Amino acid sequence: MRGLLSGIAALSLLVACGGASGGGAPATKTGEDIILGAPLSLTGSSSKEGALAKQGYDMWLTWINQQGGINVKGVKHKVQIKYADDQSKSDISAQLTQSLITDQKVQFLLGPYGSGPTAADAVIAEKNSIPMVEGNGAAQAIFSKGYKYTFGVLSPANKYLQGVLDLAATLSPKPSTIAMLAADDSFSQEVAAAVNDYAPTKGFTVVYSQKYPNGSTDVSSLVAAAKAKSPDMVLNSGHLAEAIAINKAAKDLQLNAKLFAYSVGPSTPDFVNALGKDSYYVMDGSQWTPQVKYKPSFYLSVADYVAAYRSQFNSQDDPDYHVAESTAACLALQKAIENAGTVTNADKVRDALAALDVMTFFGEIKFDGRGVNVTKPMVVEQIQTDGKHHTVYPADVADKPAQYPTPAWSQR
Amino acid sequence: MSLLVQQLILGLMLGGVYVAVAIGFSLVWGILNIVNLAHGALVVVGMYATWYLFTHLGLDPFLTLPVDAAVLFLVGYALQRGVINRVIRAPLFFTLLLTFGINLVLINLFLLWFKADFRSVTTAYSGAGLDVGSITIPYIRLAALGIALLLAGAVGYLMNRTRTGFAIQAVGADKDAAQLVGIDLRHVYALTFAVGAACAGVAGGLLSTIQAISPTAGEPYTLQAFVVVILGGLGRVSATVVGGLLFGLIEVLAQSQVPGLGAGWSNAIAFAVLVLVLVLRPQGLLGRPA
Numbered sequence: 001m002r003g004l005l006s007g008i009a010a011l012s013l014l015v016a017c018g019g020a021s022g023g024g025a026p027a028t029k030t031g032e033d034i035i036l037g038a039p040l041s042l043t044g045s046s047s048k049e050g051a052l053a054k055q056g057y058d059m060w061l062t063w064i065n066q067q068g069g070i071n072v073k074g075v076k077h078k079v080q081i082k083y084a085d086d087q088s089k090s091d092i093s094a095q096l097t098q099s100l101i102t103d104q105k106v107q108f109l110l111g112p113y114g115s116g117p118t119a120a121d122a123v124i125a126e127k128n129s130i131p132m133v134e135g136n137g138a139a140q141a142i143f144s145k146g147y148k149y150t151f152g153v154l155s156p157a158n159k160y161l162q163g164v165l166d167l168a169a170t171l172s173p174k175p176s177t178i179a180m181l182a183a184d185d186s187f188s189q190e191v192a193a194a195v196n197d198y199a200p201t202k203g204f205t206v207v208y209s210q211k212y213p214n215g216s217t218d219v220s221s222l223v224a225a226a227k228a229k230s231p232d233m234v235l236n237s238g239h240l241a242e243a244i245a246i247n248k249a250a251k252d253l254q255l256n257a258k259l260f261a262y263s264v265g266p267s268t269p270d271f272v273n274a275l276g277k278d279s280y281y282v283m284d285g286s287q288w289t290p291q292v293k294y295k296p297s298f299y300l301s302v303a304d305y306v307a308a309y310r311s312q313f314n315s316q317d318d319p320d321y322h323v324a325e326s327t328a329a330c331l332a333l334q335k336a337i338e339n340a341g342t343v344t345n346a347d348k349v350r351d352a353l354a355a356l357d358v359m360t361f362f363g364e365i366k367f368d369g370r371g372v373n374v375t376k377p378m379v380v381e382q383i384q385t386d387g388k389h390h391t392v393y394p395a396d397v398a399d400k401p402a403q404y405p406t407p408a409w410s411q412r
Numbered sequence: 413m414s415l416l417v418q419q420l421i422l423g424l425m426l427g428g429v430y431v432a433v434a435i436g437f438s439l440v441w442g443i444l445n446i447v448n449l450a451h452g453a454l455v456v457v458g459m460y461a462t463w464y465l466f467t468h469l470g471l472d473p474f475l476t477l478p479v480d481a482a483v484l485f486l487v488g489y490a491l492q493r494g495v496i497n498r499v500i501r502a503p504l505f506f507t508l509l510l511t512f513g514i515n516l517v518l519i520n521l522f523l524l525w526f527k528a529d530f531r532s533v534t535t536a537y538s539g540a541g542l543d544v545g546s547i548t549i550p551y552i553r554l555a556a557l558g559i560a561l562l563l564a565g566a567v568g569y570l571m572n573r574t575r576t577g578f579a580i581q582a583v584g585a586d587k588d589a590a591q592l593v594g595i596d597l598r599h600v601y602a603l604t605f606a607v608g609a610a611c612a613g614v615a616g617g618l619l620s621t622i623q624a625i626s627p628t629a630g631e632p633y634t635l636q637a638f639v640v641v642i643l644g645g646l647g648r649v650s651a652t653v654v655g656g657l658l659f660g661l662i663e664v665l666a667q668s669q670v671p672g673l674g675a676g677w678s679n680a681i682a683f684a685v686l687v688l689v690l691v692l693r694p695q696g697l698l699g700r701p702a
Contacts, residue, residue, distance in 0.1 A: 054676045184676045212667070212678075213679050218429075220426070221419050221422050222667060222668065224422055226416075228415045238528050241530060242623070244624040248532070248534075248622070248623070251538070252548070252550035253418075253548045255540075270530040270531070274530055274534070275534055409539060
């Protein structure tokens with residue numbers, strides 16, 4: 001009996017081998033798996049954004065493994081991503097990054113969610129000489145320390161509201177005055193400083209600029225003070241909760257500006273769900289929208305990306321920009337590994353990242369000396385009166401003209 | 413000038429919110445000697461209750477307030493009787509730890525059920541207001557102030573005019589003596605905590621019309637309730653009302669009326685005033701000397 005079994009086993013082995021060699025010479029060989037590590041906020045205060053980032057990583061992971069893996073000099077390497085939950089905390093994120101490198105033996109890193117954890121993890125990447133490509137930390141402070149192994153595919157913080165100002169300069173009647181409300185964290189302050197510097201060059205005057213404590217629940221007195229200056233534009237750089245609070249206070253106090261734009265918040269479905277019709281006309285600077293018209297040189301087109309997202313996650317929603325920027329980080333890393341022609345030499349991959357210049361569905365990815373993607377523009381999107389987000393600037397990627405000026409609250 | 417008047421009005425209305433949040437906190441602290449670190453999370457329960465009733469049943473947010481109070485009353489009673497009562501005679505540190513833990517559990521339950529999404533209650537009349545010259549008085553905030561004062565009046569009446577209130581006060585004054593005259597200690601403890609939680613529920617309902625609702629939205633309110641109670645003084649409803657309104661005014665004026673300093677300093681100024689009060693009048697502005 002035993003002899004029969006081993007005989008069958010031997011025979012089937014023989015058939016299997018014969019089948020493989022007889023099936024025509026494969027174009028590429030298969031190499032060892034490439035192991036990537038990603039600390040992500042799967043619980044804690046950024047758990048929503050962390051989950052979106054994971055969707056972005058997983059989309060690329062599915063796609064690349066369907067292709068057989070990353071093609072390095074004719075050898076295809078499948079990819080694994082090891083996730084670790086950093087609970088939205090910077091210190092835990094740094095710890096986990098180290099343990100991913102030492103215990104899980106990850107070869108390359110994908111970034112965590114948020115500027116805080118990204119800054120903490122960049123130190124670990126640097127210390128271990130492991131390249132980290134991130135798509136969810138936009139504060140330039142991350143890149144001002146001279147690190148060589150951290151690359152961000154995002155447009156940096158100072159670009160967030162520049163597009164809105166560029167757009168405003170083309171509108172008629174042209175707005176002239178700005179009230180700027182900014183939270184006191186480093187990202188929001190970078191956005192605000194850039195507005196204060198950039199506005200005069202476009203012929204705008206900042207008539208009111210105020211900093212408030214991060215996480216403020218009541219901003220009505222600031223909105224009242226802004227109203228006293230009757231600004232044409234109300235800009236905010238802060239967070240979703242504050243953007244909602246400012247919009248509510250603006251309505252409560254009848255602050256009728258021609259244009260409202262908030263750096264973070266309006267792009268999320270939450271903003272529209274929470275405010276309903278009061279969210280109409282509000283603009284934001286966005287890293288990416290599903291309407292942009294870039295012509296990618298590899299991976300999916302924008303339309304295919306949206307379709308792939310819907311089928312993979314069984315959703316009717318468009319992918320949020322958090323998803324797209326995370327996928328883009330994977331694409332940059334993939335191209336760099338291909339260009340470097342090695343999976344084991346991390347320094348060569350780093351050099352390939354520094355030299356990278358590719359067009360993706362997310363826009364052009366090309367890093368400056370600090371590792372910041374300064375080439376890709378921010379787009380401006382607006383929640384229009386059909387209750388949907390539309391891309392309104394720059395004109396060559398926009399799908400609708402801006403609805404302007406915003407009517408007074410009493411006339412909505 | 414009109415801006416200053418506008419700011420004063422906004423400050424009073426913000427103070428009204430603080431009064432609503434702090435009343436229950438003050439009651440629980442004053443009678444049970446529990447600094448309830450889960451108070452902000454209880455406020456958030458009220459927010460979600462109002463949001464749910466408004467979104468799914470179309471109930472007006474102000475009509476949901478009695479429901480919020482009832483739900484939180486039950487939650488509070490169960491929480492005190494079932495959990496907190498076990499450490500009620502232990503040192504303050506244990507109740508701090510326990511309520512901190514309850515706070516974490518509640519926040520994570522919210523995350524589980526409601527995700528980290530931001531929600532808001534936006535009614536047809538939100539944004540409507542009374543215009544007097546260049547000054548705007550939003551109706552919703554005005555109503556919130558009025559209801560906060562009514563709530564304070566109701567708690568004051570309960571404490572000073574009813575048998576239940578006397579029993580609660582007796583327990584607060586001397587629990588052993590209260591037990592000797594036949595007061596059911598466990599029931600009164602739970603009742604006090606339940607009334608405190610019900611107040612938090614009403615505060616949450618009011619807040620849901622003013623700000624965005626998220627699992628962690630209650631965090632700042634535990635701290636603010638703490639400050640209001642210290643500022644006004646422990647153990648009297650009127651002290652909490654004065655403390656709350658004053659703190660609202662200080663915050664708003666510090667945000668906008670201090671020349672040369674940005675709103676980023678408003679917290680620093682508000683807490684500097686608090687420290688000043690603690691140095692000059694440690695029992696709070698209206699508190700009884702210890």
